[in-house]
Amino acid sequence: MTEFFQQLINGLSLGAMYALLALGYTLVYGVLRFINFAHSDVFMVGAFAGLYVGRSFHNSSVGNGILIKLLSMLLCAVLGIIIERFAYRPLRQRSKLTVLITAIGVSLLLENAGQLVFGANPQAFPQVFPAQQFTKGDLIISSKDIVVLGVTITLVALLQFIVLKTKIGTAMRAVSFNAPAASLMGININIIISFTFGLGSALAAAAGILWGYKFPKIDPLMGIAPGLTAFVAAVLGGIGNIPGAALGGLLIGVIETFVRGSRWSTWTEAIAFVLLIAMLLFRPAGLLGKLQPEKV
Amino acid sequence: MAIQAREVESDMSDALLELDSVTIGFGGLTAVSDLQLAVAPEQLVGVIGPNGAGKTTVFNLITGVYQPTSGAIRFNGQPTAGLKSYQLAKLGIARTFQNIRLFESMSVFDNVRAAIQIHRSHGVRDALWRGRGFREGERAVETQVMELLDVFNLAGFADAGAKSLPYGNQRRLEIARALATKPKLLLLDEPAAGMNPTEKLELMKTIQFIKEKFRIAVVLVEHDMRVVMGICERIAVLDYGVKIAEGAPDEIRCNPKVIEAYLGDEHVAC
Amino acid sequence: MFLSRPRTCLLVAIAISVVSGAIQHHIDPYFVDVLTSIGINITLAVSLNLINGYAGQFSLGHAGFMAVGAYTSAALTMFLGPKLFPSAAPTVVTMVWFLFALLAGGCVAALAGLFVGTPSLRLRGDYLAIVTLGFGQIIAVIFRNIEGLGGALGLNGIPANTNLFWVFGAAALTTYVVTTMVNSTYGRGFLATHDDEVAAQAMGIDTTRCKVIAFVVGAFFAGIAGGLYGHFTLTINPKGFDFTRSIEIVVMVIVGGMGNTTGVIIAATLLTLLPEGLRTLAGMDIPLPGREPLSLRWIGELRPLLYSILLISLMLLRPQGLFTWRSRRVKLKAT
Numbered sequence: 001m002t003e004f005f006q007q008l009i010n011g012l013s014l015g016a017m018y019a020l021l022a023l024g025y026t027l028v029y030g031v032l033r034f035i036n037f038a039h040s041d042v043f044m045v046g047a048f049a050g051l052y053v054g055r056s057f058h059n060s061s062v063g064n065g066i067l068i069k070l071l072s073m074l075l076c077a078v079l080g081i082i083i084e085r086f087a088y089r090p091l092r093q094r095s096k097l098t099v100l101i102t103a104i105g106v107s108l109l110l111e112n113a114g115q116l117v118f119g120a121n122p123q124a125f126p127q128v129f130p131a132q133q134f135t136k137g138d139l140i141i142s143s144k145d146i147v148v149l150g151v152t153i154t155l156v157a158l159l160q161f162i163v164l165k166t167k168i169g170t171a172m173r174a175v176s177f178n179a180p181a182a183s184l185m186g187i188n189i190n191i192i193i194s195f196t197f198g199l200g201s202a203l204a205a206a207a208g209i210l211w212g213y214k215f216p217k218i219d220p221l222m223g224i225a226p227g228l229t230a231f232v233a234a235v236l237g238g239i240g241n242i243p244g245a246a247l248g249g250l251l252i253g254v255i256e257t258f259v260r261g262s263r264w265s266t267w268t269e270a271i272a273f274v275l276l277i278a279m280l281l282f283r284p285a286g287l288l289g290k291l292q293p294e295k296v
Numbered sequence: 297m298a299i300q301a302r303e304v305e306s307d308m309s310d311a312l313l314e315l316d317s318v319t320i321g322f323g324g325l326t327a328v329s330d331l332q333l334a335v336a337p338e339q340l341v342g343v344i345g346p347n348g349a350g351k352t353t354v355f356n357l358i359t360g361v362y363q364p365t366s367g368a369i370r371f372n373g374q375p376t377a378g379l380k381s382y383q384l385a386k387l388g389i390a391r392t393f394q395n396i397r398l399f400e401s402m403s404v405f406d407n408v409r410a411a412i413q414i415h416r417s418h419g420v421r422d423a424l425w426r427g428r429g430f431r432e433g434e435r436a437v438e439t440q441v442m443e444l445l446d447v448f449n450l451a452g453f454a455d456a457g458a459k460s461l462p463y464g465n466q467r468r469l470e471i472a473r474a475l476a477t478k479p480k481l482l483l484l485d486e487p488a489a490g491m492n493p494t495e496k497l498e499l500m501k502t503i504q505f506i507k508e509k510f511r512i513a514v515v516l517v518e519h520d521m522r523v524v525m526g527i528c529e530r531i532a533v534l535d536y537g538v539k540i541a542e543g544a545p546d547e548i549r550c551n552p553k554v555i556e557a558y559l560g561d562e563h564v565a566c
Numbered sequence: 567m568f569l570s571r572p573r574t575c576l577l578v579a580i581a582i583s584v585v586s587g588a589i590q591h592h593i594d595p596y597f598v599d600v601l602t603s604i605g606i607n608i609t610l611a612v613s614l615n616l617i618n619g620y621a622g623q624f625s626l627g628h629a630g631f632m633a634v635g636a637y638t639s640a641a642l643t644m645f646l647g648p649k650l651f652p653s654a655a656p657t658v659v660t661m662v663w664f665l666f667a668l669l670a671g672g673c674v675a676a677l678a679g680l681f682v683g684t685p686s687l688r689l690r691g692d693y694l695a696i697v698t699l700g701f702g703q704i705i706a707v708i709f710r711n712i713e714g715l716g717g718a719l720g721l722n723g724i725p726a727n728t729n730l731f732w733v734f735g736a737a738a739l740t741t742y743v744v745t746t747m748v749n750s751t752y753g754r755g756f757l758a759t760h761d762d763e764v765a766a767q768a769m770g771i772d773t774t775r776c777k778v779i780a781f782v783v784g785a786f787f788a789g790i791a792g793g794l795y796g797h798f799t800l801t802i803n804p805k806g807f808d809f810t811r812s813i814e815i816v817v818m819v820i821v822g823g824m825g826n827t828t829g830v831i832i833a834a835t836l837l838t839l840l841p842e843g844l845r846t847l848a849g850m851d852i853p854l855p856g857r858e859p860l861s862l863r864w865i866g867e868l869r870p871l872l873y874s875i876l877l878i879s880l881m882l883l884r885p886q887g888l889f890t891w892r893s894r895r896v897k898l899k900a901t
Contacts, residue, residue: 033692034692035692035695035696087878087882090882091881091882091885094885095885096691096692097624097691097692097695098881099881100692100695101816101820101881102877102878102881102882104813104877105874105875105877105878105881106874107874108813108870108874108877109871109874109875109878111874112870112871112873112874113871115870116867116868224809228699228700228703231696232696232700235693235696266707266710266711267707269703269707270703270708272700273700273701273703273704274704276696277685277697277700277701280685280688280689280693280697281685284688284689359768361764380767381764381767381768382766382767382768382769382770382771382772382773385767385768385769385770386770390768390769391768393764393765393768397762397764398762398765399757399761399762399766400761400762401757401760401761401825402754402757402758402761406757409751409754410751410754410755410757410758410766410769410771411769411770412751413751413752413754413755413770413771414769414770414771424743424746424747426572426573426746430750433751434750434751437751474768474769477769
């Protein structure tokens with residue numbers, strides 16, 4: 001029984017990071033109907049940003065940790081905005097596939113540049129928050145998991161607030177429903193799109209730092225697998241749907257952790273895709289999403 | 297030159313197409329409600345009504361894009377429930393679209409050729425082998441395509457890109473393409489949209505011509521009343537998904553319900 | 567040009583393949599290797615072009631089909647072959663068995679194509695891309711778990727059956743099949759499906775069937791390419807057939823121009839030569855008078871980076887591909 005809870009906590013903590021990544025995918029898809037392949041690499045850049053900044057702080061404390069996080073999030077927000085501005089915006093009128101391929105190109109660019117600049121070898125991530133362990137019987141709860149879950153919950157709540165209660169959030173939702181109409185209402189689409197990218201990228205950076213904190217080795221190719229899994233999570237929850245992405249992330253994190261701990265562990269990487277395919281076949285709108293039929 | 301419309305009795309029992317109490321809803325909205333409609337072979341029927349009345353939805357129901365939530369549709373006596381669009385096309389139902397849907401990467405010639413393939417004489421094996429059967433089949437296809445393009449005065453544009461045609465010609469190409477499937481029933485969704493009066497007159501003559509030459513029934517959705525009244529033998533009027541009137545053009549023109557819902561007073565000459 | 571007499575062109579190409587195979591050992595082995603890679607890549611790119619370019623189904627898992635073909639044919643030549651034939655079998659027997667192994671690899675890959683294509687059918691562009699990517703990964707994971715086929719370490723010691731004859735022959739056959747299929751009235755159905763599925767269905771085209779056929783045929787030839795690849799590199803493992811590999815093939819199709827077989831062939835050739843060219847360049851030292859020679863080794867390290875920049879620039883500047891030109895619309899002249 002303790003085993004079960006242990007795995008559950010691990011799963012939730014993994015799932016929380018997937019959730020943060022998934023939110024970025026779902027935000028961008030909601031506004032642009034486009035899968036940002038490069039998102040997983042912004043995650044990686046966020047982790048490395050945290051690594052370099054963190055190295056210059058010599059003691060770990062909650063304050064330092066938060067500072068590192070915020071700096072990294074800001075940096076990646078800017079990165080995301082730059083990518084959108086120069087690689088995606090010029091292609092907005094072109095076919096979806098052109099942009100998809102460009103996104104793949106940007107992803108490869110970031111990965112390769114990362115390997116050149118950071119070196120291909122995994123590096124150790126500094127302890128940005130102080131680490132502790134709490135035990136309750138046989139159950140070991142690391143403060144890392146608490147931090148991961150805590151930060152994720154805070155960020156998701158913040159996101160919900162922005163999207164539902166602020167003017168810019170309403171504008172985002174308007175653009176995701178009907179961009180031309182939104183622009184006719186006086187909304188500056190370019191600014192909203194930039195903001196969305198910035199927001200998503202900041203979340204990716206947060207996820208990257210948490211990932212480095214929990215799995216203390218990072219390398220330039222670290223984003224590929226979590227990125228794909230997180231995208232699946234977003235689709236699982238209903239792409240374009242924010243609570244759905246969070247739910248999807250948590251679900252996949254838990255399922256993956258249990259599979260990894262079972263005798264089917266060698267199939268772990270296939271799990272996310274099997275879920276994806278099953279979902280698209282049986283419930284294409286996702287768990288919380290709504291299907292948009294094509295107007296003939 | 298006035299174009300006379302012939303009045304023809306519509307008889308439910310040998311109807312080519314029958315819609316029997318057809319209803320369809322999307323979410324909370326009932327788009328078409330309890331529709332009764334019959335089209336006889338070689339009859340020209342018009343469907344009119346304000347925007348949003350459900351006219352294109354009716355076309356989508358007939359061509360299998362949507363399945364009715366209740367009621368039945370029969371073509372040549374055979375129920376169409378569950379049949380997909382391409383199967384219905386093979387049975388003899390063809391259509392054009394409100395927003396022109398040509399095959400944009402292909403030439404004018406190929407657009408029609410793509411549609412003829414449902415009656416092609418050769419298959420994959422012949423395409424790969426490229427023997428005598430293939431060549432003859434392709435030759436026959438070429439002849440048929442050019443004949444059809446000729447009817448619409450598009451033969452000279454055969455090699456041009458479909459997208460490069462002026463708007464009026466694109467609409468005509470869409471009709472030519474639909475005819476390539478050798479239908480018994482042709483559904484035209486606002487074919488006169490965007491045309492000037494001369495082109496509309498041409499269109500009216502063309503529709504009558506193809507109806508007689510190819511011996512097909514035509515159902516026409518259209519907003520231009522001169523076109524509708526000029527060539528249709530019967531007209532059905534939809535409003536909010538419900539048929540509010542049906543009859544010969546003269547009856548419809550003077551029908552007070554129709555005038556109120558759609559036509560407006562200027563058309564009253566009764 | 568080749569459409570007016572496709573069968574003749576095919577026979578000429580096969581003749582060239584036979585000759586190439588025969589004179590192979592007179593050619594510098596390095597060139598033979600490069601030519602072999604070119605042939606395999608052409609087969610891969612042309613087969614993917616059928617799925618992506620002509621039928622418009624954006625598949626990112628093509629390497630998966632390659633893997634299926636590679637493993638199947640390797641298993642047949644390594645495990646089943648020696649059981650059926652004595653070890654000192656005459657060349658003819660080896661060749662026939664190899665042909666059988668290749669075709670079997672293609673067929674199993676085609677089956678995989680059926681399996682992948684069918685559920686993917688209802689999906690739009692970007693979803694389809696992700697699902698096919700997912701299938702590619704799943705296939706890799708499956709092979710990683712089959713201990714009988716080497717598991718994560720893969721298979722070693724695959725017999726070196728591939729030579730220029732097989733490789734050029736496969737490339738020629740693939741090109742022939744894809745081109746003749748598409749350039750017929752039947753083939754217009756593929757393009758129509760790509761352009762506007764709703765309209766295509768309304769014109770009587772079974773778009774589902776078109777898409778599945780594209781996947782199956784494309785997968786078949788990818789499987790054959792995989793078999794050729796395995797018997798060329800003599801060792802295969804699941805990592806060699808991952809997403810990166812699929813992307814390499816996709817780039818060839820994009821650079822060549824989706825739906826443009828000639829362009830794709832040129833692109834495949836150039837993109838195979840490019841890394842070789844860069845590698846040669848990187849190995850050179852430019853002599854500078856009175857100073858240490860300038861080493862160009864950094865070019866080798868920058869190669870992947872240059873690749874991604876190429877991709878992005880291409881999409882921004884010329885997404886229709888480098889080798890698409892305004893071709894005269896050839897009305898199929900019935901000869």
